Amino acid sequence: EIVMTQSPATLSVSPGERATVSCRASQSVSSNLAWFQQKPGQAPRLLIFDASARATGIPVRFSGSGSGTEFTLTISSLQSEDFAVYYCQQYNNWPFTFGQGTKLEI
Amino acid sequence: QVQLQESGPGLVKPSETLSLSCTVSGVSVSGYYWGWIRQAAGKGPEWIGRLDPSENTYYNPSLKSRVTMSVDTSKNQFSLKVTSVTAADTAIYYCVRDLNVWGPGTQVTVSS
Numbered sequence: 001e002i003v004m005t006q007s008p009a010t011l012s013v014s015p016g017e018r019a020t021v022s023c024r025a026s027q028s029v030s031s032n033l034a035w036f037q038q039k040p041g042q043a044p045r046l047l048i049f050d051a052s053a054r055a056t057g058i059p060v061r062f063s064g065s066g067s068g069t070e071f072t073l074t075i076s077s078l079q080s081e082d083f084a085v086y087y088c089q090q091y092n093n094w095p096f097t098f099g100q101g102t103k104l105e106i
Numbered sequence: 107q108v109q110l111q112e113s114g115p116g117l118v119k120p121s122e123t124l125s126l127s128c129t130v131s132g133v134s135v136s137g138y139y140w141g142w143i144r145q146a147a148g149k150g151p152e153w154i155g156r157l158d159p160s161e162n163t164y165y166n167p168s169l170k171s172r173v174t175m176s177v178d179t180s181k182n183q184f185s186l187k188v189t190s191v192t193a194a195d196t197a198i199y200y201c202v203r204d205l206n207v208w209g210p211g212t213q214v215t216v217s218s
Contacts, residue, residue, distance in 0.1 A: 001167070034205050043200055043208035044151060055206055087150055091205065095166040098150040 002026050002090050006099035013104065015078050021102045023071040023088035032092035035064055035073045038101075039084045047086075048073065078104075108132040110201050110209035118195075118216050124188040128201030128209060135182045139204050142175065142186045144197040145211075151200075157184060191216045 003026040013019045023033070031051040036044035046055045048064035051071060061076040075082055083106055088099040114126035128140070142154040155165040155175045165173045174187045188195060198211040 043211050045208075046206040049205055089151075089205075094156070094164050095168075096153045096156075098152070100150045 001095055002029060002093050002097050004088055004090055004097050004099040006086075006088060006102050008102060009100070010103045010105060012106070013078055014106065015080055017078055019075045019078055019082075019104055021073045021086050021088075021104075023066075023073070023099050025069045025071075025090055027093075028068045029090040029092035031067045032090060033064075033066070033071050034089045034091065035062075036087045036089065036098075037082075037084050038087065044087060075104075108203060108207050110203065110207060112199060112201050112209045112212040114199075114212060114214070116213055116215060118191055118214060119218050120192055120216055121190055124186075124191050124195060124214055124216075126186045126199055126201075126212065126214070127183050128185070130182050130184070130203075133203075134179075135177055135184055136179055140175075140177070140184045141202045143200045143202055143208075144195075145200070146194075146197040152197075154186065154188075154199075193217070 005024045007022045033051045035048040037047050038044040047058050047062050052064045063074045065072050083104050085101045085103050087101050109131045111129045118124045137159045141156040143151050145151045155173050161177055163175050172189045177184045193216050196216045198213050200211045201209045
């Protein structure tokens with residue numbers, strides 16, 4: 001199975017700042033990569049699919065880039081509601097696999 | 107608007123079978139990709155299995171021999187069974203459509 005590795009595990013940033021989360025795949029997943037946001041007690045919410053396409057209703061401050069094995073999620077100007085855990089997930093090969101998560105904290 | 111809702115026992119005894127259903131509203135259960143994902147406390151999510159529009163099933167090899175998924179078009183539901191459960195199967199279980207529609211999740215605890 002493809003192993004997804006995220007970095008950092010925890011990212012401490014201030015509101016208004018830019019945040020960048022990295023995700024590396026153990027083998028190429030082409031552009032079949034999604035990013036999710038999860039808040040406590042809630043199901044994950046899809047932010048980005050196909051590595052760079054924003055899901056419906058997702059603010060433009062969220063952007064994704066990359067292909068192959070290296071991917072990045074960028075939040076351009078952090079709002080208070082953005083502090084959460086972020087996961088990448090590949091859907092190129094079954095079983096689909098998630099990263100271990102990056103916690104974005106104030 | 108598509109909505110999903112998981113249902114089933116919240117407590118299952120070790121070695122028994124975990125059975126969950128996902129009720130689909132707002133769209134027919136036919137013709138889409140459906141799946142089950144679980145998340146143990148403090149861990150990342152894990153795909154359990156997936157159904158394609160032809161009702162072919164794909165199971166995670168880590169659970170494959172213990173998992174069965176099926177669709178019930180008469181109830182507009184799909185279901186999950188996991189046999190021979192252990193404490194390692196304790197998690198929140200989510201039903202999903204594609205990547206972007208998730209149920210709220212249901213906590214399943216395996217304990218005697």
